[in-house]
Amino acid sequence: MQPTNYIPKAGPVQERISAREWVHELDKYGENLETEKRNWDQDYRQNENNNVLDLTGDTMVQEKILTQLNRETRRIYIAGCGARTHLQKAILSSFPSADIVCGDISRHALKLAMSSLTDSRVEYRLEDSTRLSFKDDCFEVVIVVNSVLSLDAISRKMLSEFHRILIPETGKLVGCFPTVNCGFELIHLSPALSYMLTDGSINYAKNSVWEHHQAVEQTFYSPIRLKNVINESGFKKMEMSYIFLDSDYFYKQYDDLYKGLFNKKNGLCIYENFVVATAA
Ligand SMILES: C[S@@+](CC[C@H](N)C(=O)[O-])C[C@H]1O[C@@H](n2cnc3c(N)ncnc32)[C@H](O)[C@@H]1O
Numbered sequence: 001m002q003p004t005n006y007i008p009k010a011g012p013v014q015e016r017i018s019a020r021e022w023v024h025e026l027d028k029y030g031e032n033l034e035t036e037k038r039n040w041d042q043d044y045r046q047n048e049n050n051n052v053l054d055l056t057g058d059t060m061v062q063e064k065i066l067t068q069l070n071r072e073t074r075r076i077y078i079a080g081c082g083a084r085t086h087l088q089k090a091i092l093s094s095f096p097s098a099d100i101v102c103g104d105i106s107r108h109a110l111k112l113a114m115s116s117l118t119d120s121r122v123e124y125r126l127e128d129s130t131r132l133s134f135k136d137d138c139f140e141v142v143i144v145v146n147s148v149l150s151l152d153a154i155s156r157k158m159l160s161e162f163h164r165i166l167i168p169e170t171g172k173l174v175g176c177f178p179t180v181n182c183g184f185e186l187i188h189l190s191p192a193l194s195y196m197l198t199d200g201s202i203n204y205a206k207n208s209v210w211e212h213h214q215a216v217e218q219t220f221y222s223p224i225r226l227k228n229v230i231n232e233s234g235f236k237k238m239e240m241s242y243i244f245l246d247s248d249y250f251y252k253q254y255d256d257l258y259k260g261l262f263n264k265k266n267g268l269c270i271y272e273n274f275v276v277a278t279a280a
Contacts, residue, residue: 033130036150037105039215044083044108051213053257053270055145055176056087058249065143068174068276069095077139078102079129079162080147083112087143088122101139103127129158134165142166144175146272149218152207152229159233163279171279173235176243176272178220180207190268192261213257226273235277243274 043051055061065087069076074097078087081102088100101123104110110124127133129147142162148155162173183202187193196202201210207225210217221229223240230238246269254262254269262268 033105033128033150033154036154036216037128040104040106041108043215044106044112051257053146053245053250053253054084055245055272056082056084058245058247059090060247061145061176061243061245062087062090064243064274065145065174066090066094068172069098069141071095071097073098073140075139076100076141076143077134077162077165079127079142079144079158080104081109081113081124082106082147083109083116085113085117087145088113088117088119092119092121099123101125101134103129103132105129129161130154131157132161132165136164137167137171139165139171140167141172141174144173146176146178148175148177149220152219155219156229156233159230159235163234166279168279173230173275173277173279175275177226177275178209178218179226179242179271179273180204180209180220180222182271183209183220186268186270190261190266221273223273226275230275230277234280236280238275238277241274242271244271245269 069091073095076091076098078100081088081104088102091098091100099121102110102113103125104113105126105128107126110126114124125133129144142165144158144162148158150158159173166173180202183196184204187196187202196209201212202208204222207219207221208217209220227238227240246264250269251262251264262270
């Protein structure tokens with residue numbers, strides 16, 4: 001039996017947890033932004049990004065993001081917008097005063113997006129989220145859905161840039177950020193996924209996840225780490241919740257991506273961190 005005066009011994013793990021400097025490198029990712037850009041471009045060329053879970057095509061996700069906008073919202077930046085345009089269309093129809101700028105590092109993604117939506121209120125730009133070409137304080141909202149996934153140091157630069165272009169005090173960051181927590185819960189619930197632990201596809205300390213149908217390893221922040229990274233980028237008030245991807249729209253995608261592992265009957269689904277943060 002454990003003695004009542006039991007005190008856990010402090011070991012090296014505790015030192016690591018208290019460290020403020022958390023920048024880490026991933027092993028399998030493109031070593032830098034150039035290879036990352038090439039990877040994404042190739043991905044879009046091959047299959048319109050079909051081996052990546054698409055969140056913005058789901059109406060529940062769209063609504064959750066749209067509730068963070070208001071009638072007076074005029075300028076929105078969608079960072080790492082990708083090839084799909086459902087979210088843009090939903091914003092256009094519900095917010096008549098809003099103009100949207102969509103940026104991505106992949107030229108090919110932008111080409112695909114433009115071919116599905118052209119509108120005088122939507123502008124497409126080749127933009128690297130780590131050094132945006134916009135001047136300071138010029139957007140009311142930055143939306144980012146699954147587009148802060150790079151090496152930790154690169155992801156942090158992106159968040160600082162989002163903060164820089166937002167109007168101080170009122171500007172809002174709204175986004176979905178995949179979390180390593182979900183991976184661990186799924187592994188626990190489904191033995192079929194346990195290989196992710198044994199082959200190192202998932203690593204909690206590094207907040208990294210590598211799914212076999214994808215070319216690269218990505219940063220899936222755990223909640224405390226994401227909170228600190230966002231605060232360090234200059235944001236102040238922040239709310240974070242989980243968004244559960246459990247609609248029919250997602251179960252259909254899971255069938256393609258994960259071959260029957262996730263279904264309504266077993267209740268397994270992916271969830272992400274949903275973040276709303278205000279610029280300081
Ligand atoms: C997982 S996809 C998400 C796309 C879209 N937001 C969606 O939800 O469908 C990630 C996107 O981020 C873009 N991206 C990656 N690094 C970027 C960077 N440094 N600057 C701008 N976009 C980037 C990729 O080209 C890709 O389109």
